[in-house]
Amino acid sequence: MTKSERLFNLVTLLSSRRTAITAESIADVMEVSVRTVYRDIQSLQSANISIEGEPGVGYLLGKRNHLPPLMFKTQEALALLLGSKMVQAFTDPQLAKSAQSAEEKILSVLPERQKISLEQQPYRIPLLDSDNHFRNTHLILRQACENKLKVKALYKDGRDRTTERILWPLGVIGWFGKWTLLAYCELRQSYRNFRFDRFAQIDVLEEEFFASEECSLEHYLASIPKDC
Numbered sequence: 001m002t003k004s005e006r007l008f009n010l011v012t013l014l015s016s017r018r019t020a021i022t023a024e025s026i027a028d029v030m031e032v033s034v035r036t037v038y039r040d041i042q043s044l045q046s047a048n049i050s051i052e053g054e055p056g057v058g059y060l061l062g063k064r065n066h067l068p069p070l071m072f073k074t075q076e077a078l079a080l081l082l083g084s085k086m087v088q089a090f091t092d093p094q095l096a097k098s099a100q101s102a103e104e105k106i107l108s109v110l111p112e113r114q115k116i117s118l119e120q121q122p123y124r125i126p127l128l129d130s131d132n133h134f135r136n137t138h139l140i141l142r143q144a145c146e147n148k149l150k151v152k153a154l155y156k157d158g159r160d161r162t163t164e165r166i167l168w169p170l171g172v173i174g175w176f177g178k179w180t181l182l183a184y185c186e187l188r189q190s191y192r193n194f195r196f197d198r199f200a201q202i203d204v205l206e207e208e209f210f211a212s213e214e215c216s217l218e219h220y221l222a223s224i225p226k227d228c
Contacts, residue, residue: 003040006030009101010040011049011061015108018115020058072106074114078121080106085125090179092139134179137196140204141181144169150207151183154200162200163187168209171217184215191220 023037045051050062087099144151153165167183180193
């Protein structure tokens with residue numbers, strides 16, 4: 001990350017806050033040293049960016065800074081932030097980090113009254129350590145889908161019987177609170193949905209697969225009855 005990108009991210013982080021944040025907390029979020037945070041704050045102050053605070057107390061963007069115009073209605077912002085929280089809770093660590101960054105950018109352009117309103121909204125999406133296994137599964141399967149790499153999996157069916165499958169991972173689909181991998185199964189020679197919680201083991205192979213008009217996520221979705 002370049003210094004200019006880091007300074008932009010620091011301003012965005014400070015803009016998203018209503019209260020001061022310590023240099024140590026900034027360093028944790030931005031994955032830099034505390035010394036780098038202090039240097040970056042000095043650089044911004046030298047560029048006439050108003051930052052209030054001091055070491056040991058915390059920092060906050062000054063009121064006299066020009067903020068971007070309001071872009072979101074409160075319910076629009078709520079929808080985006082709720083989606084961000086769901087990504088952080090239910091998908092993989094890489095997407096979670098990107099969602100958190102997007103959330104900070106959204107909050108940075110909202111006026112104070114909207115930030116207060118959003119802090120009082122009723123939705124809460126807890127991040128549970130017990131879901132870490134599924135987050136890792138998300139990461140493995142998402143990357144396999146993106147890179148079009150076959151996977152070898154040990155999969156348990158509803159009767160707890162385990163079979164070995166070679167799968168072409170085509171997409172990740174959420175069904176009524178359950179995540180599934182939509183894949184072409186070489187064993188069954190057809191589309192199958194595989195629940196994340198039934199994978200006993202997943203190994204990404206080096207062998208690529210090639211989707212086609214007759215074998216793709218779009219083809220599968222088009223085949224689902226509309227009243228399903």
